[in-house]
Amino acid sequence: METLIFIGFFIGLGIMSFLSGKVIEYIKLPSLLGMMILGMVLGPSFLNIIPQSIIKIAPDIKDIALVTVLFIGGLGISMKQIKSIGRPAILLSTIPALFEGFTIAWLSTIFLNFTFIQGAILGFIIAAVSPAVLIPSMISLIDRKKGQDKAIPQMLLVGASADDTIAITLFTTFLGIYLNKFSNHSSDILRDIINIPLALILSIAIGASVSYVSKLFLKYIKGHLFKTLAVFLICLGMRVIEKSFHLSFFNSLLSIMVFGFFIRSYLEKDAEAILKYMNNIWRYGKLYLFSLVGMAINPTLVGNYFVIGIIILFFSLSIRSLGVLISLIGTNLTTKEKLFCVIAYLPKATVQSAKAGIPLENGVAGGEIMQAIAILSVLVTAPLGAIGIKNNENLLSSENEEYQKLSPEIL
Template structure:
């Protein structure tokens, strides 16, 4: 009976998500806005229409969708594009999130009465750009051939994927520092920050080794569908390993995207076939990803800190935008293209909805305020970023005609 309830509820949510997405598009908004609003309305903080069993499996379904879209992103990047975007992509993964996180830490001492470590915990929850919003939008631009002359969507894809590594590592670092100080224990800040480059290097090594092994194994398969199942199973296993074992220097999402990139570089024909099949899976996955992101938002809690939250976010996003512009110094991008990159790097959603409640759960002073402002950042920036990308992309990026 429980399984039947889960199945029926997922079917209904999928149909409603598709309808709400199309409704949003009718009024010239990105479909994800309609899906997120639907999630908020039917979720546990508004009308409570979703069964508990469905809420309990929502994080797993959301993970499947994220795995899919990041794998597709990796499969869509060629070697030549990676050479072109290397330096700015690395800077985009570090500079904007670091600047924004520390600015919020400082502003929190002024507006919220936090000490700096508390502020940094909040800052690095908010600092991560949303892969759920940015990556599908960039894949859409790649399909439309917008910005492809300078590989702008690919640059933002790579930067955003590693950006989360930096933000989450620093969030974990300052949370650990807070807990250690509270209990009187020792903590090494340098050792924790050193995990950032180690995480990225480990992701590159693991993804390359897995690509080499996969290339050998799938060369034995006669059926193309088996190749798709095999490589996607590896992606799922990577995510399970991170979730189960909580390895500090392992980022499964970054590894999955790099795994897709290495597959594309080694077996291009098979990789492109795999990508076409994964694209079909993503059409289903996105119906649930954005609804479940919306379900995690408590609008009444977020809006309780509207005034202070808007002030903090306005200032921090201004500094974040400066970080994006600094990352693009000495590139061949025009001012319009740089403006587009600034807009594309605004949205928050996935990390914030997943991490917002952790400080409160762990007994951090001000945890409820952190949760409220983190969720407010989703309510404000996800629509602005998604709408901004939709508006600015055709105005700022060149279109390559076939």
């Protein structure tokens, strides 16, 4: 009986998510907003009618969806594009997150009476851009060949995938410093900081190495469906390894994107078919990703910290936007295209939903305040970013002849 209830709710959630997305699209808003609102209403914060069995596997479902969309993102990046976006993508992965995280740390000492360490814990929960919002939007732009003359969606994809590593690593570092202070254990800050670039380099190397080994046996697999299943299982395997062994030096999401990038190069004749199959997986995966992200949002926690939270977010997002503009200095992007990049780097959702409650669970003073402001950041920036991206696509140019010659079929 339990199994039937689970299957019924699971299928029903997918149908309702699809319909809620269509309703929101009808009023000219991004469909993901409808899916997130549905999840929030059905979840623990309001109606609380979702079976615990679905809530328990929600992290795994979200992981599968993120793995899918990041692999598709990797397939959408060519070698020629990576050469042109390399420097700004690297800067986008570091500067905005560092600017925002440390700004929130400083503001927290003023508005919340936190120590700088407490503020940094909050700052680097919030500092991560949301892959759940940004990456699907960028893939949609790639699919419609928007901004391809300067590979803007690809640049944002690469930057965002590494941005999370910076933010999560620093969040873990400052949380460790706080906890060690009260447990009489020493913390090697220098080692933790050095681990950040090492984690990025190692994750890229792992993705490249796995793709090279994979191409050796993928050529013996017959049929595009089986090749797609093989590469998808490899992607899931990398994610499971990181999650199971809690590897701080390995960002599987970045490795998966790199894996997709090299698979496109190694399996040029099969890449188009693989992409079609992966898009079919994503068509259903996004229904659950955004509705489950919505379930993790508890707007009732915001309460008394709404005004202070808005003030902190206003200044921190302004500084983050400045970081994006600094990262784009020296590029050939127009002012309108730079403005689009600023908007695309605003949304928060996935990391904040997953990490908001961790300080409170670990007994950090002010943990309930951190949770409230982290949730507020999702409520404010997820719709702001999603609507901003959708309504400002016209700032990007459409496909050109050079891009068509570069990859006439993959996208």
